[in-house]
Amino acid sequence: MTKTNDDYDAPAVERRWQEFWEEIGLFEANEDSPKPKFYLLEMFPYPSGDLHVGHMKNYFIGDVLNRYKMMRGYEVLHPIGWDSFGLPAENAAIQRGVSPTAWTEENIATSRETLKRAGVGYDWRREIAACRPDYYIWTQWLFLKLYERGLAYRASGPANFCPSCNTVLANEQVVEGACYRCDTPVERRHLKQWYFKITAYADRLLDDLELIEKNWPRHVITLQRNWIGRSEGLTVRFPVVGGGDRHFDVFTTRGDTLYGVTFMALAPEHPAIAELTEGLPTKSDIETFCREAVKKKEVDRAAAATEKAGVFTGRYARNPLSGDEIPIWVADYVLISYGEGAVMGVPAHDQRDFLFARKYDIPVVPVIRAVDGELADEREMTEAFEDYGVMESSGPYSGLTSEEGNARLAEDGPKGGWGRPAVNYHLHDWLISRQRYWGAPIPIVHCAACGEIAVPYEELPVLLPPEDEVDFTPAERSPLASCREFIETTCPKCGGPAERDADTMDTYVDSSWYFLRYCDARNADAPWKPARVNFWMPVDQYVGGDEHAVSHLLYARFFQKFLADVGLVRDVEPFPLFFNQGMVKARVPKADGSSSMEVMSKSKGNTVAAGPFIAEHGADVARVYITFAGPPGKDMEWTEEGVGGTARWLGRVWRLVDGNIEGVRASVDAASLSAAERDLYVATHRTLKRVTDDLERLHFNTCVAFLMEFVNRLYAFENRKSPAFGYALHHLIKMLAPFAPHMAEELWRRAGHGDTVFREKWEEYDAEATAAALVTVVIQVNGKVRGRVDVAAGASEEEVFAAASADANVARHLEGKAVAKKILVPDKIFNIICR
RNA sequence: GCCGAAGUGGCGGAAUUGGUAGACGCGCUAGAUUCAGGAUCUAGUGAAGGUUUACUUCGUGCGGGUUCGAGUCCCGCCUUCGGCACCA
Numbered sequence: 001m002t003k004t005n006d007d008y009d010a011p012a013v014e015r016r017w018q019e020f021w022e023e024i025g026l027f028e029a030n031e032d033s034p035k036p037k038f039y040l041l042e043m044f045p046y047p048s049g050d051l052h053v054g055h056m057k058n059y060f061i062g063d064v065l066n067r068y069k070m071m072r073g074y075e076v077l078h079p080i081g082w083d084s085f086g087l088p089a090e091n092a093a094i095q096r097g098v099s100p101t102a103w104t105e106e107n108i109a110t111s112r113e114t115l116k117r118a119g120v121g122y123d124w125r126r127e128i129a130a131c132r133p134d135y136y137i138w139t140q141w142l143f144l145k146l147y148e149r150g151l152a153y154r155a156s157g158p159a160n161f162c163p164s165c166n167t168v169l170a171n172e173q174v175v176e177g178a179c180y181r182c183d184t185p186v187e188r189r190h191l192k193q194w195y196f197k198i199t200a201y202a203d204r205l206l207d208d209l210e211l212i213e214k215n216w217p218r219h220v221i222t223l224q225r226n227w228i229g230r231s232e233g234l235t236v237r238f239p240v241v242g243g244g245d246r247h248f249d250v251f252t253t254r255g256d257t258l259y260g261v262t263f264m265a266l267a268p269e270h271p272a273i274a275e276l277t278e279g280l281p282t283k284s285d286i287e288t289f290c291r292e293a294v295k296k297k298e299v300d301r302a303a304a305a306t307e308k309a310g311v312f313t314g315r316y317a318r319n320p321l322s323g324d325e326i327p328i329w330v331a332d333y334v335l336i337s338y339g340e341g342a343v344m345g346v347p348a349h350d351q352r353d354f355l356f357a358r359k360y361d362i363p364v365v366p367v368i369r370a371v372d373g374e375l376a377d378e379r380e381m382t383e384a385f386e387d388y389g390v391m392e393s394s395g396p397y398s399g400l401t402s403e404e405g406n407a408r409l410a411e412d413g414p415k416g417g418w419g420r421p422a423v424n425y426h427l428h429d430w431l432i433s434r435q436r437y438w439g440a441p442i443p444i445v446h447c448a449a450c451g452e453i454a455v456p457y458e459e460l461p462v463l464l465p466p467e468d469e470v471d472f473t474p475a476e477r478s479p480l481a482s483c484r485e486f487i488e489t490t491c492p493k494c495g496g497p498a499e500r501d502a503d504t505m506d507t508y509v510d511s512s513w514y515f516l517r518y519c520d521a522r523n524a525d526a527p528w529k530p531a532r533v534n535f536w537m538p539v540d541q542y543v544g545g546d547e548h549a550v551s552h553l554l555y556a557r558f559f560q561k562f563l564a565d566v567g568l569v570r571d572v573e574p575f576p577l578f579f580n581q582g583m584v585k586a587r588v589p590k591a592d593g594s595s596s597m598e599v600m601s602k603s604k605g606n607t608v609a610a611g612p613f614i615a616e617h618g619a620d621v622a623r624v625y626i627t628f629a630g631p632p633g634k635d636m637e638w639t640e641e642g643v644g645g646t647a648r649w650l651g652r653v654w655r656l657v658d659g660n661i662e663g664v665r666a667s668v669d670a671a672s673l674s675a676a677e678r679d680l681y682v683a684t685h686r687t688l689k690r691v692t693d694d695l696e697r698l699h700f701n702t703c704v705a706f707l708m709e710f711v712n713r714l715y716a717f718e719n720r721k722s723p724a725f726g727y728a729l730h731h732l733i734k735m736l737a738p739f740a741p742h743m744a745e746e747l748w749r750r751a752g753h754g755d756t757v758f759r760e761k762w763e764e765y766d767a768e769a770t771a772a773a774l775v776t777v778v779i780q781v782n783g784k785v786r787g788r789v790d791v792a793a794g795a796s797e798e799e800v801f802a803a804a805s806a807d808a809n810v811a812r813h814l815e816g817k818a819v820a821k822k823i824l825v826p827d828k829i830f831n832i833i834c835r
Numbered sequence: 836g837c838c839g840a841a842g843u844g845g846c847g848g849a850a851u852u853g854g855u856a857g858a859c860g861c862g863c864u865a866g867a868u869u870c871a872g873g874a875u876c877u878a879g880u881g882a883a884g885g886u887u888u889a890c891u892u893c894g895u896g897c898g899g900g901u902u903c904g905a906g907u908c909c910c911g912c913c914u915u916c917g918g919c920a921c922c923a
Contacts, residue, residue: 082894175918224919333923338922343923546917546918629848642847821903
């Protein structure tokens with residue numbers, strides 16, 4: 001492997017400066033600073049213990065900004081902590097009999113050490129860990145706040161259960177029907193669980209996306225919009241024929257197709273099925289169908305999506321508008337979890353209903369025609385007509401457009417008592433209880449006499465019981481449930497015997513408010529002091545992965561809105577500016593000798609461990625390579641060759657600057673420079689401008705490229721004793737600082753400075769120098785490049801034309817032709833159109 | 836199926852608003868230096884043609900279009916990668 005330089009022992013130099021920075025408290029953020037604040041945050045990491053270089057990208061992007069913003073004069077809050085509850089610690093306890101606390105703290109220590117060796121600058125005084133009582137006391141405190149407002153509740157309902165993790169999951173944690181963590185297909189189970197009422201904020205979570213839309217990646221905004229999935233329509237009531245006042249509600253976005261309803265379909269899980277079929281000879285068949293349908297969904301969801309199956313219940317409902325009697329079916333394509341768990345079947349205008357109706361010989365009745373067409377003949381239909389159009393055969397609504405009809409129906413429904421406008425969401429309430437040990441206990445007590453009672457605030461935290469008293473053997477209930485010392489308590493209300501809730505909270509609860517805790521991390525009396533949160537918040541730059549687009553980023557927004565409502569925070573959005581960094585890929589060899597680039601992960605065996613890499617090559621190599629290899633927002637490829645190239649370049653920088661260190665100077669007399677020196681001076685300021693502009697745009701890869709270009713230019717510059725050269729080196733050190741902080745700091749010190757370069761001001765570029773007096777204008781003839789001329793900046797069309805005509809090649813192309821038109825883009829391009 | 840992102844040399848990638856396509860790096864080639872090197876320095880490197888110097892033609896997934904000028908804008912396709920997937 002390439003060494004940067006024989007004189008430069010990166011690991012030793014880096015260590016020295018890391019200790020120095022810690023000594024002088026370089027990264028400590030202070031609320032009483034006169035500087036403008038900048039809150040920079042990377043997503044709450046799980047302390048995995050063995051960080052690989054893929055993990056580091058996030059932190060390196062953050063730290064480039066951190067150091068740049070410091071040099072730009074900001075008081076930067078750049079904190080770190082650990083999202084340290086969660087299954088791996090508990091699994092370690094099960095598999096190896098180790099203590100989850102000890103195991104986690106050990107991993108935290110390793111992760112912390114790796115980040116420190118990587119030179120990432122954090123205010124370690126604010127370090128937090130979700131698994132420590134001084135943090136989770138406030139997670140519980142926030143649970144109680146939600147509970148007080150009716151936003152935390154326990155209810156029975158269908159839940160996603162992961163049989164491998166032995167716990168339920170939130171909808172957001174089910175990815176393509178499988179557990180997000182272990183990829184096991186989830187099962188639907190009817191269970192009593194704790195929820196946060198995020199749906200109460202659905203509209204605000206949706207509407208406020210407009211506030212952040214411009215400063216978030218578009219796809220993340222789209223994902224959130226789709227996930228919330230607001231849809232407007234009608235709830236229509238269909239009475240059961242001969243069923244007294246029994247009825248079914250259905251949700252539809254297509255009220256205009258109501259006269260085309262030819263059947264009704266209930267989800268197999270619909271609770272009213274049993275009662276509806278009571279006493280009918282078909283009852284047992286229907287029960288069998290429902291059982292099979294529910295099972296089928298679990299086993300094979302993909303197949304169920306194409307082939308629809310159903311069974312007729314033997315009962316009928318009445319269309320409240322047409323008065324028609326329509327058969328009630330149970331159909332496997334109807335979802336219990338959306339709308340009312342029942343749909344009106346309009347085969348003529350809904351493709352799913354159409355397929356279902358054709359399969360079971362249910363009539364198809366078209367009631368919408370295309371605006372410029374005719375009503376379809378049901379016998380000739382091969383698919384549903386799903387577009388809006390004009391209503392026909394629809395009683396008093398015939399002749400209205402779909403839009404008009406829907407508006408009228410929304411008014412008439414409540415008047416006629418058969419329907420009402422309704423809004424449905426794809427978003428469901430957030431299921432937050434987990435049947436696991438390693439999480440924050442839910443601070444609720446169940447009392448036989450008083451029912452569900454909140455643990456009083458002054459009794460928080462509800463501590464996890466000591467690990468040696470808990471049986472971690474996987475079961476379908478929380479390990480806490482079998483720990484008598486934990487469960488048995490007294491009712492805070494009546495004082496009688498009572499039981500604690502045995503479940504713990506989803507770890508996403510922990511990460512929904514951690515960014516607030518950093519503002520006041522050591523507060524023992526409250527989760528935070530509002531003044532402190534209001535000083536630092538909102539987060540000025542959030543950096544993280546888009547895998548959390550509809551989980552953490554949605555939950556945290558929900559928490560922030562709730563906290564704003566109860567006056568604990570000021571801002572309604574926590575992260576007005578979110579940057580989504582790409583992943584690090586590395587080669588995975590295949591059996592046939594070829595290979596592919598895949599995201600670095602332990603399971604693929606293509607990781608490069610961060611600690612050992614840094615110990616061998618130094619952190620600066622890793623930092624510069626990761627920032628240079630590609631735009632920060634896109635995936636990048638980690639290769640040995642790339643690492644070598646970066647190491648080589650840092651060696652070039654070192655030899656160049658250190659070899660001429662005595663000439664480094666902060667200023668130069670611009671007036672006394674020779675032409676060549678003047679050119680170097682201009683190049684220095686042009687580089688400074690380009691690097692500065694691209695730092696602001698987060699285009700770090702091009703910043704490094706510009707620095708490389710600059711270094712190449714400096715190598716080509718012969719007079720190394722020139723003040724212009726020393727001046728260029730001074731600027732190079734400063735521009736290098738955000739990217740290779742250790743080397744820059746070492747060079748800064750060797751150049752004779754006492755303090756850290758990170759307390760120096762970022763240099764301002766000389767606008768006069770960057771706007772050069774002479775510019776190169778490209779000459780085109782009929783749109784093709786035929787030459788280039790150097791002219792004075794701002795040269796007129798006549799001047800450029802005169803210069804262009806003097807160019808032999810241009811003249812050749814103009815020869816014998818008449819100039820028809822001249823287009824000049826000042827200082828850039830001159831296009832001569834001729835015939 | 837729906838939504839989103841992206842297709843540029845051998846490779847990773849540059850190119851604010853339409854204005855020199857291929858910056859920078861890797862790799863490769865040649866030379867210098869060195870006891871030697873996978874170290875260092877210098878030069879070259881999109882393709883084709885060319886009196887190998889001028890220079891010319893082609894070239895940013897494909898086909899059209901707008902424009903003096905298109906990687907960039909518009910229309911229609913193709914491919915790849917993500918996300919959601921019976922949402923009524």
